[in-house]
Amino acid sequence: MNETPMRARAVVDLAALRANVRVLRALAPKAQLMAVVKANAYGHGMVPCARAARRAGAAWIGTALPTEALALRAAGDRGRLLCWLWTPGGPFREAVEADVDISVSGLWALEEVLAAVRAAGRPARVQLKIDTGLGRNGCTPGDWEKLVAAAREAELGGALRVTGVWSHFACADEPGHPSIRAQLDVFRDAVAYAEAQGLAPEVRHIANSPATLTLPETHFDLVRTGVAVYGISPSPEIGTPADFGLRPVMTLTASLASVKRVPGGLGVSYGHQYTTPGETTLALVPLGYADGIPRAASGTGEVLIGGRRRRIAGRVAMDQFVVDLGDDTAEPGDEAVLFGPGDRGEPTAEDWGRATGTIGYEVITRITRRVPRVYVGVEDENDENAAPAEPGAAG
Numbered sequence: 001m002n003e004t005p006m007r008a009r010a011v012v013d014l015a016a017l018r019a020n021v022r023v024l025r026a027l028a029p030k031a032q033l034m035a036v037v038k039a040n041a042y043g044h045g046m047v048p049c050a051r052a053a054r055r056a057g058a059a060w061i062g063t064a065l066p067t068e069a070l071a072l073r074a075a076g077d078r079g080r081l082l083c084w085l086w087t088p089g090g091p092f093r094e095a096v097e098a099d100v101d102i103s104v105s106g107l108w109a110l111e112e113v114l115a116a117v118r119a120a121g122r123p124a125r126v127q128l129k130i131d132t133g134l135g136r137n138g139c140t141p142g143d144w145e146k147l148v149a150a151a152r153e154a155e156l157g158g159a160l161r162v163t164g165v166w167s168h169f170a171c172a173d174e175p176g177h178p179s180i181r182a183q184l185d186v187f188r189d190a191v192a193y194a195e196a197q198g199l200a201p202e203v204r205h206i207a208n209s210p211a212t213l214t215l216p217e218t219h220f221d222l223v224r225t226g227v228a229v230y231g232i233s234p235s236p237e238i239g240t241p242a243d244f245g246l247r248p249v250m251t252l253t254a255s256l257a258s259v260k261r262v263p264g265g266l267g268v269s270y271g272h273q274y275t276t277p278g279e280t281t282l283a284l285v286p287l288g289y290a291d292g293i294p295r296a297a298s299g300t301g302e303v304l305i306g307g308r309r310r311r312i313a314g315r316v317a318m319d320q321f322v323v324d325l326g327d328d329t330a331e332p333g334d335e336a337v338l339f340g341p342g343d344r345g346e347p348t349a350e351d352w353g354r355a356t357g358t359i360g361y362e363v364i365t366r367i368t369r370r371v372p373r374v375y376v377g378v379e380d381e382n383d384e385n386a387a388p389a390e391p392g393a394a395g
């Protein structure tokens, strides 16, 4: 990768992504798998990741935003696709026309879906979401009867089909947390009630990545895996990716922009938060918070340069940060590895999360579009739905 003439690159290993999807499918053998590709596939690039996940057998793709779901359709994705974060105005009609499964958490959304059905002249697919205890989106148990009744009436009238009943966990990344069992009880009751009212959802689902990895009794008909698809662990309590046979998909690297010998006592970067302890060599890494490098990594984040881990010296700026190499030698253009699978001794996204007071999810997702994504492992002869190769980089 070193010969690629680029300031920085996020190398996205689609072979690793496909392998992760297969690992997750094997962990939930009776369920279908939904690959969650919201937020530009957690920073990895939505369209190539969705395509790779489909090739590895993901029957479903999940997005938060309607714009994400419609962009996937525009890119040619034709499989089952659930979208869950709606606001008034949708656009529901476009979603109905694009054959998106629409999550509905309340009567206002059901009414907008029914208006969209009339405008589109075709029925909708709807999945009813119950808030079983996350306290975020979803219908409260108290309003569930009304929502189920309205959806059933619309279904009997031919306007829609209820394809799913679903929910989301609050604490699945904390094994043994009492809320897990409590949410499962509410979920089972909500499903039983909906079915007793005549609904026949194809898929009942509540499991995210941590539940998929550690709680088989939560798998039901479908598991919605996000972070694990990208080879990142949901939490240290769950384990490392390697514990499950998962492999991090993104490797973030940069080419050193400057290497210089400086005297001791030199203040480094804004605010002079770091002072060279003696004569030393400073390397300049051309990535900063405009690229998604947390400013909180100032003085704490680590990168691999020349086979050694080095800590960030002083503040992370908008475009760049400095690393003190001591008496090691390096050249402009040498590679700095910020995070990756860890094979070469580089930090992982989870390491960056620990260093900056956040989680691996945020570390990968916040890498901005300023950093070109370079796709490797695009094609694989063993793929179940192999398609022509599409090598190369995309912005």
Ligand SMILES: *Cc1c(COP(=O)(O)O)cnc(C)c1O
Residues within 6 Å of the ligand: 036, 038, 064, 084, 168, 207, 208, 209, 210, 224, 225, 226, 227, 228, 234
């Ligand atoms: C993001 C999200 C997921 C995926 O969560 P992971 O922990 O990344 O697996 C699943 N379901 C919903 C509703 C989500 O918002």
